[in-house]
Amino acid sequence: MPELPEVETIVNNLQVIKNHKIIKVKVLRESSIAYPDSNQFSQGLKAKYIAQIKRRGKFILIYLEDEAILVVHLRMSGRLIYDTIKNETKFLRVSLQLDNKAYLDFIDPRALGKQWYFTSQAQMLENLNTIAQMGYEPLEYFDKKVVVKKIQASARSIKAILLDQSIVCGIGNIYADEILHFAKINPIAKGVDLSQRQITQMLEITKQVLSKAIKHGGTSFRDYTNSFGVNGNYQNFAYVYGRKNEKCRICNTLIIKIALAGRGTHFCPKCQKL
Ligand SMILES: [Zn+2]
Known part of the structure; x- marks a missing residue:
């Protein structure tokens, strides 16, 4: 999507x-x-x-x-x-x-x-x-403290929270997995278990990951092309998404895929310890 x-x-x-x-x-x-x-x-x-x-x-x-x-x-x-x-x-x-x-x-x-x-x-x-009811645009200025509070108040998994458009918008399955990998957060971790520092850092990483993906014209795994019919190429730079059983680019551990928040979720069990 x-x-x-x-x-x-x-x-x-x-x-x-x-x-x-x-x-x-x-x-x-x-x-x-x-x-x-x-x-x-x-x-x-x-x-x-x-x-x-x-x-x-x-x-x-x-x-x-x-x-x-x-x-x-x-x-x-x-x-x-x-x-x-x-x-x-x-x-x-x-x-x-x-x-x-x-x-x-x-x-x-x-x-x-x-x-x-x-x-x-x-x-x-x-x-x-x-x-x-749409939440903050992640690439625009917003008060991070408000988001930290919302996330820490949630007993849902951080993966589900990132997919929730009413907190921070625009993130779907691909970028949620990528963001959590760079933030070294296990997707199963609950909002309530994350520190202020972890969340603030994750929000910073969100900006970096999304900006890099825009630079590469987005990700084309299946149907996506831009309005001129051209594919994006961020998939070539993905660290976890779509890389089940491939080696983590950081520690060589095999990437695993689980079902979480109703979605296929990819992560490195070593870099993203629970
Ligand atoms: Zn790793």
Whole structure:
């Protein structure tokens, strides 16, 4: 699933659609539209200029000239592709044609991704709880003490806490594993058992890991590409994620994979002792 670095990469790519007008809207799969219905969705977007493209957590926010917002979440396999030729894939779910004859295509093989159309920021916050309750952006300034307190108050595993978008947002399975490895924290460790120093350090490492991943265009294990169809290459630099039974790059111990917080979780049992 695309996480913060992948979504950030896409948002950077999508600056090419800024100030372009949406000429045509085609919804090829009704269930890809989460709000309102596909008719209202199409009517709302048609003939509008795109003003800004931003990211909030793992959501892509495309602001229109009249303050309406097109919200996109890619979930497991969604891609938002900018192309000058028409996409013929059967996985095309939503297609926007722009005034420069280019297309912004939502391609989603597993069809779990969603799009929303809201007339205003207020309407978005009212209808999309995940965004309304979204936690801190890890790459922006925030008061670390507040996060330390929240984490230390939790009896959940630190892996589950990192995946919880309401504390710090944008982190998914890949980067949670990588962050915990560099922070030398066992993913099973409970929030309540971590020291202030461990958590503060982990938050610093979060910034470093995410920034490095953005520099490499994100991670492409399965479906992810950026908006120009190009793969990321952070997977070549991963220390634990996707490296089950491979040697730890630091101590040569074999990386193990366990199920935790409902997700496959990779770590080095020696570097990340409980
Ligand atoms: Zn190790």
